[in-house]
Amino acid sequence: xxxxAPPAPDVAVGVTASLRAQLxxxxxLNVYALTVNTVVSSVLGIGYWVLAAxxxxxxxxxxxxxxxxxxxxxxxxxxxxxxxxxxxxxPAAGATAGRLIGTAYLASCAAALxxxxxxxxxxxxxxxxxxxxxxGLPMAVVFVLSVAAWSVFTLQDSVLTALRxxxxxxxxxxxxxxxxxxxxxxxxxxxxGHGIFASWTVPVMLSLAPVNLxxxxxxxxxxxxxxxxxxxxxxxVVLRFITLDYIGYLxxxxxxxxxxxxxxxxxGAEANAVFxxxxxxxxxxxxxxxxxxTSLTVESAADESRLARYGRQxxxxxLAVFVPGALLLYLCAPLLLALFGTRYADxxxxxxxxxxxxxxxxxxxxxxxxxxxxxxxxxxxxxxQSATAAVVLSLALLTMPAxxxxxxxxxxxxxxxxxxxxxxxxxxxVLRSER
Numbered sequence: 001x002x003x004x005a006p007p008a009p010d011v012a013v014g015v016t017a018s019l020r021a022q023l024x025x026x027x028x029l030n031v032y033a034l035t036v037n038t039v040v041s042s043v044l045g046i047g048y049w050v051l052a053a054x055x056x057x058x059x060x061x062x063x064x065x066x067x068x069x070x071x072x073x074x075x076x077x078x079x080x081x082x083x084x085x086x087x088x089x090x091p092a093a094g095a096t097a098g099r100l101i102g103t104a105y106l107a108s109c110a111a112a113l114x115x116x117x118x119x120x121x122x123x124x125x126x127x128x129x130x131x132x133x134x135x136g137l138p139m140a141v142v143f144v145l146s147v148a149a150w151s152v153f154t155l156q157d158s159v160l161t162a163l164r165x166x167x168x169x170x171x172x173x174x175x176x177x178x179x180x181x182x183x184x185x186x187x188x189x190x191x192x193g194h195g196i197f198a199s200w201t202v203p204v205m206l207s208l209a210p211v212n213l214x215x216x217x218x219x220x221x222x223x224x225x226x227x228x229x230x231x232x233x234x235x236x237v238v239l240r241f242i243t244l245d246y247i248g249y250l251x252x253x254x255x256x257x258x259x260x261x262x263x264x265x266x267x268g269a270e271a272n273a274v275f276x277x278x279x280x281x282x283x284x285x286x287x288x289x290x291x292x293x294t295s296l297t298v299e300s301a302a303d304e305s306r307l308a309r310y311g312r313q314x315x316x317x318x319l320a321v322f323v324p325g326a327l328l329l330y331l332c333a334p335l336l337l338a339l340f341g342t343r344y345a346d347x348x349x350x351x352x353x354x355x356x357x358x359x360x361x362x363x364x365x366x367x368x369x370x371x372x373x374x375x376x377x378x379x380x381x382x383x384x385q386s387a388t389a390a391v392v393l394s395l396a397l398l399t400m401p402a403x404x405x406x407x408x409x410x411x412x413x414x415x416x417x418x419x420x421x422x423x424x425x426x427x428x429x430v431l432r433s434e435r
Contacts, residue, residue: 027310028317030166030295037157037170038287044177048184052196055188064196071143071200074119075150078112081249083158085242087294088373090162091302094227098220101159108151116144146201153204156211162298163219172211179203227302237376244378248369251385255392255415256283262393263408266400275405278348281336282355285322285329289363292318293370300374307374308433315367315431322363329356354409361420368423371430380426384419391415 052061082104093100120140153176160168180199187195232238259279264272296314300307329336333352365384372380392415399407 026164027295027299030161031291033166033169034291035288037173040170040174048181051184067197068200071146071150074115074147078115078147078151079108079154080111081246082108082155084245084373086158087162087297088301089232091298093232095224097223104155105152108155109148112148112151113144116147149205152208159215161294163223165219168214176203176207241376241378244382248381248385251389255389263405271405274347275351278351278355281352285359286362289366293366296370297373308431311371311431318363322360326356326359350406351409354413358413358416361416364420368427388415388419391418
């Protein structure tokens with residue numbers, strides 16, 4: 001009698017068990033939840049602007065897009081990069097967590113009121129152009145309040161993540177995306193001049209109360225039960241952390257979101273159209289890398305003794321995702337760009353491929369920045385971001401005359417490789433350490 005082979009292991013059961021184990025791990029759950037949020041927000045965002053282009057006249061679309069872009073930009077300044085401070089200090093705040101959240105909200109709103117008001121007064125005088133919204137005190141007040149509301153709305157994501165409630169982030173943003181689309185359609189005929197701006201502003205303002213009910217009634221009591229006493233440093237230490245982290249954030253904006261502005265100023269709007277598509281697709285992948293860094297910050301801040309272990313875990317999982325992901329993005333660049341038309345498939349290919357190659361070193365730098373944030377060595381963050389900005393801008397200005405937008409993408413890749421190589425020894429020392 002020939003012995004029968006033992007039954008093959010059930011692969012599906014093993015995969016399911018592994019996935020369940022990872023979902024019980026807050027470090028992995030945060031990454032998955034924030035990644036789902038990026039995908040959902042991106043899909044709903046693309047659908048929104050496709051509908052807007054069909055429902056609104058070009059003039060209304062341009063004015064509405066300008067108002068939204070201005071509001072979100074001013075909001076990014078008003079947030080004072082408190083997202084990083086919340087991720088670093090909130091998990092260990094214990095009984096003082098509610099006060100820390102309230103202080104962050106108030107500081108961001110105060111900055112929003114100041115920055116928004118200053119913009120409405122100064123920008124028309126400097127540029128000679130009127131506000132992207134209709135003139136008048138009522139609309140000015142609405143605009144400034146919208147900047148404040150959007151600042152709190154954005155900080156909420158960091159609060160939810162820091163309190164181990166990251167699963168609420170895609171729920172919140174999916175609801176916002178759906179409501180935004182519904183209002184876009186409903187207001188197209190009623191108030192086309194303000195329909196786009198209103199469709200962004202109204203859902204944000206309506207979401208603040210329910211989301212913060214979840215924060216203060218559900219997540220904060222759970223944190224207090226887990227950590228009764230606060231382990232926050234002195235106020236001067238926190239203020240120094242916030243100040244330097246914000247400076248690093250401003251340098252980050254210089255070598256990321258400012259690149260399309262640089263291309264437009266140096267090469268013109270048509271060149272920027274070619275650059276923007278490749279840059280946008282490459283930057284979307286980098287958002288996932290930021291989620292890995294945020295999760296590492298939150299979980300390590302709750303227990304700094306596990307920083308090295310969590311760092312190795314995040315780096316290993318991230319490289320397993322980003323190395324094949326970057327290769328796939330590089331190979332599939334023509335297919336992705338073809339969705340935007342043959343012109344972009346031909347002209348933006350090199351830009352997208354260079355940004356795809358930059359994803360891996362960018363992820364390594366992101367892990368180092370997250371570790372530095374946990375260790376409260378924010379001077380390193382300023383150094384990393386300022387060095388990256390200096391390399392990107394200097395090389396871009398040198399290469400643009402000969403290589404055009406490809407030179408900008410090459411400058412970005414070079415900067416990520418150079419800074420990534422520079423921080424590797426320090427990163428390796430932390431990952432090898434056991435506390």
